[in-house]
Amino acid sequence: MNITIIGTGNMGSAFVKQLTKAGHTIRITGRDLAKAQGLAAWHPSATAVPATEALGNNEVVILATAYSDAVAALRSLGDLTGKIVIDITNPLNADYSELVVGHDTSAAEEIAKAVPGVELVKAFNTLFAQVLADGPVFANGQTAPVFFAGDSERAKQTAKALIESLGFRPVDAGALKNARYLEPLAGLNIYFGYGAGQGTGIAPTWIAKAN
Template sequence: MHITLIGTGNMGAAFARQLDRAGHQVRITGRDLAKAQALAEQFPHVEAYPAAQALGDSEVVIVATAYPDAVGALRSLGDLRGKVVIDITNPLTADYMGLTVGHSSSAAEEIAKALPGIELVKAFNTLFAQVLADGPLFAGGQRGSVFAASDSERARQTALALARSLGFEGVDAGGLVNARYLEPLAGLNIYLGYGAGLGTSIAPTWIHK
């Protein structure tokens, strides 16, 4: 896939590593272009661009910023109508132990409202950056899950295909309204990792017989 990646933090760097490893063509951008360039230099399939030039011929956009920055970062790319946008954000409180949006909406739904015309899918939000960077396999051979929720079948299947290309188990989580469940699930994972001291090599998965 041709992918535009917004964000050069821990999740952005982890995505760059795994997308490059899987052979995807990545255009990365962020608030600090020098940081994006330094990251891109580490991977043969990743190139850095200023935001206004970062979209190019990408089929998919991954927004790997904090939730409050997501809409502005996406708008900085230009016209995104018809693009698949993968939203990995979580609407966290300042102490990371709660959510600022929930019950009647979600971060994903709010981003979709702000950018009509995009095909938004919630995915990868339940993974710590360390898990994404290290890859999908856990002790005992258990494979990590990526949940994808979207009102667009195309966007949902694109996110699932991308997750599987990185080695993760893809779980179809239905419509975008189900982001209201996925974001609290990420919140629980953050609590277990930091609040309960289990560390960042954990992730929720779905087991079936």
């Protein structure tokens, strides 16, 4: 796939590493173009460009910014009508102790409303950057799941294919409104990682009893 990544932080960097490794072609942009250029220099199939040039003919955009920056970052790309946007944001406050959006809406739904015309999928928000960067398989042999939710079947199938291309296990979490559950789940994962001292090499999953 030809993919645009907005954001050069830990998650953006991990996406560049794994997506280029999987054979995707990447355009990277962010507030600090020099940082994007430094990141792209390590990956031959990645190019750093200003926001106004980041979209091109790419059909998929990965939104790897803070929630507070998300809408402005998307709008900076230009006309996104019909584009598939994978939203990884979590609407947490500065110290990650509570949600600033939730219960009767979600970050994903608010972003979709603010940037009409996009086909938005919530995905990857329950992964720490370390898990994304290190790859999908844990030491115990389990493959980390990536939950994805959206209202566009075309966008969900694209997200699923992208998740599979990275070796992670896609889990269909239903409609976009179910981001209201995925975002608090990410908050709980952050608590376990930092507040409970389990570290950032963890990821939430569900297990099933054998029939």
